[in-house]
Amino acid sequence: MPMSLSTRSAMYAYTGGRPFDAALPCVVFIHGALNDHSVWTLAARWCAHHGHGVLAVDLPGHGRSAGPALPDVEAMADAVLALLAEHGVQQTALVGHSMGSLIALEAASRAAPGLVSHLVMVGTAYPMRVSPALLATAAQEPLAAIDQVVTFSHASMAAKPSYPGPGAWLHGASRALMRQVLARGTGVAGIEHNLFHHDFTACDRYAHGLAAAEQLRTAGNTRCSLIVGGRDRMTMPKQAATIAQALGAQVHTLPTAGHALMQEDPDGLLAALRLSLR
Amino acid sequence: MAGYAAPGFDTLALHAGSAPDPVTGARAVPLHLSTSFVFESAEHAASLFNLERPGHVYSRLSNPTTAVLEERIAALEGGVGGLATASGQAGLMLAITTLASAGDHIVASSALYGGSHNLLHYTLPRLGIQTTFVRPGDHDAWRAAIRPETRLLFGETLGSPGLDVLDIPAVAQIGHDHGLPLLVDATLTTPWLQRPLDLGASLVLHSATKFLCGHGTVVGGLLVDGGNFDWDAAHARHGRAATLCEPCDGFHGMVFTEESSVGAFGLRARREGLRDFGACMSPHTAWLILQGIETLPLRMARHVENTQRIVEFLATQPMVGRIRHPSRPDHPDHALASRLLPKGCGAVFSFDLQGSRRQGQAFIEALELFSHLANVGDARSLVIHPASTTHFRMDDAALAAAGIGPGTVRLSVGLEDPADLIDDLQRALKVAQKAA
Numbered sequence: 001m002p003m004s005l006s007t008r009s010a011m012y013a014y015t016g017g018r019p020f021d022a023a024l025p026c027v028v029f030i031h032g033a034l035n036d037h038s039v040w041t042l043a044a045r046w047c048a049h050h051g052h053g054v055l056a057v058d059l060p061g062h063g064r065s066a067g068p069a070l071p072d073v074e075a076m077a078d079a080v081l082a083l084l085a086e087h088g089v090q091q092t093a094l095v096g097h098s099m100g101s102l103i104a105l106e107a108a109s110r111a112a113p114g115l116v117s118h119l120v121m122v123g124t125a126y127p128m129r130v131s132p133a134l135l136a137t138a139a140q141e142p143l144a145a146i147d148q149v150v151t152f153s154h155a156s157m158a159a160k161p162s163y164p165g166p167g168a169w170l171h172g173a174s175r176a177l178m179r180q181v182l183a184r185g186t187g188v189a190g191i192e193h194n195l196f197h198h199d200f201t202a203c204d205r206y207a208h209g210l211a212a213a214e215q216l217r218t219a220g221n222t223r224c225s226l227i228v229g230g231r232d233r234m235t236m237p238k239q240a241a242t243i244a245q246a247l248g249a250q251v252h253t254l255p256t257a258g259h260a261l262m263q264e265d266p267d268g269l270l271a272a273l274r275l276s277l278r
Numbered sequence: 279m280a281g282y283a284a285p286g287f288d289t290l291a292l293h294a295g296s297a298p299d300p301v302t303g304a305r306a307v308p309l310h311l312s313t314s315f316v317f318e319s320a321e322h323a324a325s326l327f328n329l330e331r332p333g334h335v336y337s338r339l340s341n342p343t344t345a346v347l348e349e350r351i352a353a354l355e356g357g358v359g360g361l362a363t364a365s366g367q368a369g370l371m372l373a374i375t376t377l378a379s380a381g382d383h384i385v386a387s388s389a390l391y392g393g394s395h396n397l398l399h400y401t402l403p404r405l406g407i408q409t410t411f412v413r414p415g416d417h418d419a420w421r422a423a424i425r426p427e428t429r430l431l432f433g434e435t436l437g438s439p440g441l442d443v444l445d446i447p448a449v450a451q452i453g454h455d456h457g458l459p460l461l462v463d464a465t466l467t468t469p470w471l472q473r474p475l476d477l478g479a480s481l482v483l484h485s486a487t488k489f490l491c492g493h494g495t496v497v498g499g500l501l502v503d504g505g506n507f508d509w510d511a512a513h514a515r516h517g518r519a520a521t522l523c524e525p526c527d528g529f530h531g532m533v534f535t536e537e538s539s540v541g542a543f544g545l546r547a548r549r550e551g552l553r554d555f556g557a558c559m560s561p562h563t564a565w566l567i568l569q570g571i572e573t574l575p576l577r578m579a580r581h582v583e584n585t586q587r588i589v590e591f592l593a594t595q596p597m598v599g600r601i602r603h604p605s606r607p608d609h610p611d612h613a614l615a616s617r618l619l620p621k622g623c624g625a626v627f628s629f630d631l632q633g634s635r636r637q638g639q640a641f642i643e644a645l646e647l648f649s650h651l652a653n654v655g656d657a658r659s660l661v662i663h664p665a666s667t668t669h670f671r672m673d674d675a676a677l678a679a680a681g682i683g684p685g686t687v688r689l690s691v692g693l694e695d696p697a698d699l700i701d702d703l704q705r706a707l708k709v710a711q712k713a714a
Contacts, residue, residue: 014536017532036539037539038538038539041329046330049330064510157297157353158346161334162332164329164538164541165333166333166339166340166341167340167349167362168358168359168541169294169349169358171284172356173359176506176541177505177539179506266331267331267332
């Protein structure tokens with residue numbers, strides 16, 4: 001029973017522990033900078049076992065997907081849409097975290113009318129500015145930058161229940177994942193400096209967010225939601241207000257979570273996601 | 279978290295994995311002596327079993343108190359997750375069976391704790407898993423022993439009883455060259471003295487019975503998944519790690535590296551190993567070990583300080599022959615220890631007592647502060663005669679290969695006043711002298 005997809009674009013997608021069925025209401029999960037599909041596995045498994053077709057993608061150049069990494073949010077959005085077209089998806093929800101939320105927003109605005117029924121932006125902000133100091137550290141000392149981001153992304157040393165299960169140390173898992181994605185991406189053509197710097201630059205430079213939101217709101221075909229961490233220090237809740245207003249989105253706040261809110265409050269995330277997908 | 283910097287070791291020892299209880303406000307880690315945990319609904323139950331939601335089902339798989347300990351040791355070691363087991367031996371068995379099946383092979387240090395040696399040399403071959411033992415410092419031997427069916431390299435931070443220092447960076451590199459993880463038993467050092475994952479190891483094992491617990495009250499093991507080994511690459515290039523990279527029949531075809539890109543080992547070890555073999559840690563034991571870990575940094579500093587004073591005292595005694603502690607310049611691994619263990623080489627070491635077997639017995643029986651028993655890492659000082667106790671199953675050749683002689687005495691230095699410990703040793707040496 002295949003649990004992931006082979007694609008012409010060599011883009012890997014985890015399907016939540018069930019074969020992908022394009023006839024079911026689809027949910028596409030898009031990870032953030034220097035992450036991969038595994039940040040979504042609990043929610044993806046839940047959706048796959050509750051009536052959805054699931055694609056939790058590894059973006060090009062990330063995780064199990066071949067390179068090159070794509071230059072900007074717009075190109076990454078096109079890659080996601082191409083994957084949907086390849087597998088005959090007629091209607092889908094797009095759920096993205098951090099950089100992935102910008103990709104989901106852009107993809108929704110670029111999609112054919114009616115394709116994107118729901119947009120869920122998780123741990124988001126617009127504009128998603130990255131400090132010059134962090135960009136410089138990411139370029140010169142990516143391992144040190146990873147340690148900084150891990151510290152900033154977690155609101156506590158004891159989020160419960162742990163992700164993906166008891167005994168997991170969230171800070172360590174986040175650090176290890178970013179290191180693995182960075183290592184696998186080393187040498188992939190098309191990456192400026194390194195994948196960490198590449199992804200953070202893509203977030204920093206994305207400037208089409210308000211226009212994309214206006215387009216979605218005007219069309220009126222997409223139900224939009226934000227899920228934000230009340231203690232998020234990477235994309236602070238107040239920095240999500242502009243895009244939430246532009247989208248006319250419903251905002252769900254997980255009060256104890258930081259930026260890694262799928263890991264810090266997986267049950268809260270699932271509850272908010274279920275509300276968002278109604 | 280209050281600050282912007284990553285929390286330090288001492289902070290993690292007190293806080294990692296635990297927060298005030300949201301229901302009761304309890305500040306200390308609550309002890310959840312419950313076999314099972316109530317489901318919110320039938321759907322919640324199914325979701326927990328199918329790994330769609332996180333949480334506790336049954337204490338053989340996980341428990342809230344035990345989970346705090348698991349997260350804390352993972353944090354202290356710099357790993358991605360921990361697994362608590364009934365003993366250190368259970369942790370070793372869990373590590374091996376998560377990666378190896380009948381027909382597979384392990385390369386291990388010849389200077390292992392006797393119980394580990396016994397498991398690998400006598401018991402696992404009955405299950406079809408063979409081990410080749412190599413001297414820990416012989417890197418060519420590590421390389422030469424690797425076979426296509428090898429699944430794991432295994433050594434101890436400090437070997438027993440000669441205190442051989444494992445060159446973790448070198449052995450880990452040999453492993454990486456061949457797509458093999460290095461499992462390191464760090465019982466004698468604890469993460470306060472050395473973090474094997476930082477040096478390239480992939481998995482860390484502790485007998486938490488010893489220094490992590492510190493009070494000598496409970497038996498337990500802890501296994502840490504470093505999350506730093508690319509199982510997919512090892513599988514693709516070398517054909518290894520099939521248990522993590524291929525569909526698991528016992529879990530509906532789940533591929534563990536797809537479920538968790540960095541925590542696949544821990545996921546399979548818990549979902550299959552703890553589930554099927556059942557060697558879990560009691561929550562009460564976990565709670566007691568947590569009490570010990572909270573003071574680990576303070577205790578280890580004192581253990582190391584006391585040990586140094588006792589080593590220096592013994593070096594002046596005519597009845598004492600070779601002292602095997604890497605802090606001694608004549609220890610073969612002194613330079614390596616200076617590089618890899620700059621904070622100290624632990625509080626367990628051995629020395630050769632010159633004289634007859636009768637004198638050796640007289641020495642051990644004359645000790646009063648040092649308790650004669652088969653454990654190490656207690657807050658109290660301990661002593662044992664390895665040839666007649668911990669290593670008694672080894673034949674003479676294996677004993678000699680492990681550096682154990684008939685007069686070898688092993689000490690575990692505790693937290694008593696060092697002057698009192700020296701006084702105890704001095705008096706026992708006099709008794710031994712008179713027994714000639």
